[in-house]
Amino acid sequence: MKKLIALMFAVLFLGAGMATASDLTMTGSYYVRGTYEDQLQYNSAAPLNDRSYAYYDHELSVDTKWKMDDTTFVTARFEMRDANWATLNSATEGGVPAQADDNIVVEQVWGQTTFANGISLKVGLMPAGAWGSDFGNTSTEAYRIFATVPTQIGALIGILERPNGQNALGFWGENGSNAIGENNDTNIYHIAMVTKAGDVNIKPIVSYIDANNNNWAADATHILAQLSLDGKAGAIGWEADFSFRDVDRLIPENAAVPNTMDYQIWGAYGNLWYQMQALKVGAFLAYGSWDEDSQQGYDFGDDFAPGSLLIMGDDLLGEGAGNIGNQPGADGGMVGSTLFGIYGSYAVNDKLTLRAVAAYATADRDKATTVAVQKWDEADVFELSAGFAYKITPSLTYDGGIGMAEVDFGNYMSNAQADPDTLVEAYHRLSFAF
Numbered sequence: 464m465k466k467l468i469a470l471m472f473a474v475l476f477l478g479a480g481m482a483t484a485s486d487l488t489m490t491g492s493y494y495v496r497g498t499y500e501d502q503l504q505y506n507s508a509a510p511l512n513d514r515s516y517a518y519y520d521h522e523l524s525v526d527t528k529w530k531m532d533d534t535t536f537v538t539a540r541f542e543m544r545d546a547n548w549a550t551l552n553s554a555t556e557g558g559v560p561a562q563a564d565d566n567i568v569v570e571q572v573w574g575q576t577t578f579a580n581g582i583s584l585k586v587g588l589m590p591a592g593a594w595g596s597d598f599g600n601t602s603t604e605a606y607r608i609f610a611t612v613p614t615q616i617g618a619l620i621g622i623l624e625r626p627n628g629q630n631a632l633g634f635w636g637e638n639g640s641n642a643i644g645e646n647n648d649t650n651i652y653h654i655a656m657v658t659k660a661g662d663v664n665i666k667p668i669v670s671y672i673d674a675n676n677n678n679w680a681a682d683a684t685h686i687l688a689q690l691s692l693d694g695k696a697g698a699i700g701w702e703a704d705f706s707f708r709d710v711d712r713l714i715p716e717n718a719a720v721p722n723t724m725d726y727q728i729w730g731a732y733g734n735l736w737y738q739m740q741a742l743k744v745g746a747f748l749a750y751g752s753w754d755e756d757s758q759q760g761y762d763f764g765d766d767f768a769p770g771s772l773l774i775m776g777d778d779l780l781g782e783g784a785g786n787i788g789n790q791p792g793a794d795g796g797m798v799g800s801t802l803f804g805i806y807g808s809y810a811v812n813d814k815l816t817l818r819a820v821a822a823y824a825t826a827d828r829d830k831a832t833t834v835a836v837q838k839w840d841e842a843d844v845f846e847l848s849a850g851f852a853y854k855i856t857p858s859l860t861y862d863g864g865i866g867m868a869e870v871d872f873g874n875y876m877s878n879a880q881a882d883p884d885t886l887v888e889a890y891h892r893l894s895f896a897f
Contacts, residue, residue: 491525496892502883503778515887519548534578540571571604585609591624593766594655595666595691598704598732598749600766603627605651617658617665624651649674666691682713698739704732708761718756721832726757728799734769741810745770746803753799753828760799760828770806770820773848773866773888780824797839799828818864819849826873838880841873863891 501515523543530536544566573587591605606625611618626649655668672685686709693702707729717723729752736745747769751761768776779797804822811817824844831837850864868886 486530488528488530489525490897491523492894492896493521493523494892494894495519495521496890498890499888501885501887503774503886503888520546521548522546535574535576537574538571539569541567542570543567573607581613583611585611588627591626594668594689596693596702596704596732596734597766597768598763599689599706599730599761600764602766617656620653620655620657620668622651622653622655624653625649626651661694662696663692663694684711684713685709699735699737701733701735703734704730706730706761710757710759721756721758724754724757726754726759728752728754728759728761730761730763732763732767742807743809744805744807746805749802750827751799751801755828755830758832762798763802769802770804770822771818771848771850771864772804772820772822772846773850773864773890774868774886775802775822775824775844775846778886778888779844779868779870797824797826797842797844800824800826814854816852817849818851820847822846838872843871843873845869858896860894860896861892862894863889865889 497517497519499515499517522545525541525543527539527541528536529538545568546566569588571588571590573585573589575583575585577583586608587606588604589607589609590602591607592603593600604627606627608623610621612621613619650673652671653668654670655666658665667690668688670685670687670689672687674683674685687706689704689706691702691704694700707727709727711725712723714723716725730750732747732749734745734747736743749763749767749769751763753760763776763780765776767780775797780800780802802822802824804820806818806820808816808818822845824846826839826842828840831840846866846868848864848866850862852860852862854860866886866888869882870886871882872880
């Protein structure tokens with residue numbers, strides 16, 4: 464069956480003649496998931512009303528690789544039917560609402576070759592938005608020219624990046640023309656290294672972001688520096704990240720208008736765990752700073768869910784979206800906060816693994832000027848989540864989890880707002896791998 468599907472891809476995307484001249488390999492996954500949510504979409508006008516929602520969704524992902532020779536190949540990732548069941552036009556590949564017949568998207572396509580001197584070159588639409596641990600990351604895709612140069616002290620990496628459409632930070636890759644020039648364009652340049660000192664992996668990266676915009680007031684340059692470390696000593700493992708962002712807005716500063724102010728924000732994260740055969744226990748700590756003048760805070764990213772947190776990550780801490788509010792994307796969320804948690808997992812046998820995590824977060828900030836954001840000033844959140852994974856066969860897994868969180872709004876600015884009922888999220892999922 465796998466060979467039949469591979470042949471179908473070869474005929475469909477390359478043509479039968481070219482397919483015989485290259486080696487096509489394919490891997491992928493498919494899942495069906497059922498999810499239950501309660502109170503995740505908080506309504507400030509009626510905060511004590513019970514709002515629950517249950518739905519199913521599914522997704523098929525296929526990774527294909529066309530190998531021309533030992534040093535040259537092309538990779539493509541296809542996503543199919545990323546959709547909620549029985550919802551009209553619900554396929555949302557790439558975050559864009561789809562038409563009823565638009566159910567297949569090429570999420571990534573890029574080519575790679577390695578020259579005789581060891582230098583590797585990748586070009587095309589490839590993974591972006593992630594470095595080191597998941598802290599501060601929101602994985603996405605971007606158009607990149609990605610070069611890796613081997614040196615005696617490690618791999619030196621240089622990247623030229625254009626965001627794919629509009630990325631998570633609101634940057635446009637290419638929206639100009641020869642009529643309007645470089646209007647609403649963004650160029651991103653990365654210099655990075657991957658090296659090692661003893662048992663410690665060291666991964667520094669410095670990025671320069673030149674963001675143009677339709678509105679001159681939104682033009683800005685960003686310098687982002689990040690240092691990622693991880694290592695292992697016997698049964699003890701650890702990872703750490705430090706990230707710093709300096710933003711220079713081109714519009715003259717006006718202290719009375721926060722979005723004209725330059726700012727600097729930073730975040731730090733550490734995770735330490737102990738692995739003793741089937742048992743793993745650990746603790747993590749994360750911090751994001753808050754700049755009062757510009758009303759900007761460091762968020763932890765959509766990917767960040769240490770210990771398998773279900774609710775805090777994307778719903779409360781990721782991207783500053785504050786999805787618990789009635790203004791998703793503009794609610795401020797728990798940016799500029801401190802997070803602490805403990806977690807553990809236990810492999811009951813070769814097939815069944817259990818896990819649990821408890822975490823506490825507080826918004827370490829005050830004096831927000833936007834009314835919708837003020838409820839997060841000195842707010843507190845506590846979450847308890849647990850889950851399981853059962854490997855039915857090597858290619859078939861059934862897993863699930865449930866999380867509960869309590870939110871206590873700080874109301875530092877006397878913007879009284881009732882706290883929501885207990886937030887609940889639960890899911891179960893059947894995953895196929897091939």
